[in-house]
Amino acid sequence: MSTLTGRRPSGPAPYRPPRPAPYRPSGLTWTVLRLHRTALYVWGAALLTVVAALIWMHAIGPDARAAAGDCAASDFLADCGIIRETAADKIYAYGLALVSTCVTYLMYAVAVWAGAALTGRELESGTARLAWTQSVTPARWLAAKLAVPAVLLTAGTALAVLLGDWTRRAGNGELSGGWFITNVFISSGPVAVAYALAGLALGALAGLVLRRALPAAAAALAAAYVLHEVLDRFRMSLWPAETTTGRAALQFPHGALVLEHGAVTGDGERLSTSMACVGTDSAAALGKCVERSGLTDFWTTYQPESHFWPLQLVESGLLLAVAGLATAAAFALLRRRTA
Known part of the structure; x- marks a missing residue:
């Protein structure tokens, strides 16, 4: 009478494919x-x-x-x-x-x-x-x-x-x-x-x-x-900035950055810091301001929003x-x- 010994049968082990390695970012x-x-x-x-x-x-x-x-x-x-x-x-x-x-x-x-x-x-x-x-x-x-x-x-x-x-x-x-x-x-x-x-x-x-x-x-x-x-x-x-003269120089465009503003006197002298007559609404008011201040022209240099x-x-x-x-x-x- 034979007895069970619990031993595995001899011979090569069955082939098992290797598990794929977990993905690890590289480079x-x-x-x-x-x-x-x-x-x-x-x-x-x-x-x-x-x-x-x-x-x-x-x-x-x-x-x-x-x-x-x-x-x-x-x-x-x-x-x-x-x-x-x-x-x-x-x-x-x-x-x-x-x-x-x-x-x-x-x-x-x-x-x-x-x-x-x-x-x-x-x-x-x-x-x-x-x-x-x-x-x-x-x-x-x-x-x-x-x-x-x-x-x-x-x-x-x-x-x-x-x-x-x-x-x-x-x-x-x-x-x-x-x-x-x-x-x-x-x-x-x-x-x-x-x-x-x-x-x-x-x-x-x-x-x-x-x-x-x-x-x-x-x-x-x-x-x-x-x-x-x-x-x-x-x-x-x-x-390049833009420069306007005359009455347009007194009404700054909305959103513009004024770089320089000035006026010209009756003697031809340029006053680069003069803000005279700025903001005048009408031609009559501008005429009175010019006559009172003795100025002949204005200019403004600015960078428009455009x-x-x-x-x-x-x-x-x-x-x-x-x-x-x-x-x-x-x-x-x-x-x-x-x-």
Whole structure:
């Protein structure tokens, strides 16, 4: 009589195909995102906050417009003051100003981060050289370092600009400030994206030059500040202004930025600071003012609101040129150091 021993029959084990490995994102792009995930989370949270705030302000825009209209139509300053204090226009105006400021000065944060973390810290710690020994060329490493944040910055900043314009159209345009104000101008067009990209390139170059995080951050911040202030000072000179004479010089076009206004005396002397007779409503009133003041002519040089887009495009072109030069310098420096 045989007994069961519990042993498995001898022979080869049946073939079992190996389980597929779980998918793990790989590649240089994913490495950049993973390495700088903290900055990615901060950027995403800031963008979501801006988007939510702009959508909410767009919703209260009609109320802000109605409140401003009631205030303008009021015959009593006290009533107007009450409306200003209690209506949605105050929240609307403050909210737009805050968002515009954040978009305008995004360049500084981007430049500091790029100089300190994107290139400076990795060169200081040796992480970059370790990547170069793992079949990643220095040029490819730098290209990924610049391309990934450039795409994210372009998409996010463009979204904020478009939503900002959408929100301004929903409310009272007078509450968002003149188009020529620095914060409004930069946050309302493609120049905001160009500033962010210029800050990225300047920061990356500072990190490659100094190869230390903190000094590179300080240098990038200084370069961004100089670039921002120079363009802010000469912005209205980037496109030819218009000049009018005679009575037209006394009635400034709505929304225009007056650069210079003056008058001509009976002796032919030009007074560039004279505001005499400005705002006269009729030809008779103008004649009396001219006779009383001894003036013979007037002139006004100004930038009309129609020059908004030419100025935007010229400044954007200059900023992109700076970004391109800084990027080219960064690649040339990296190639010389790794040759």
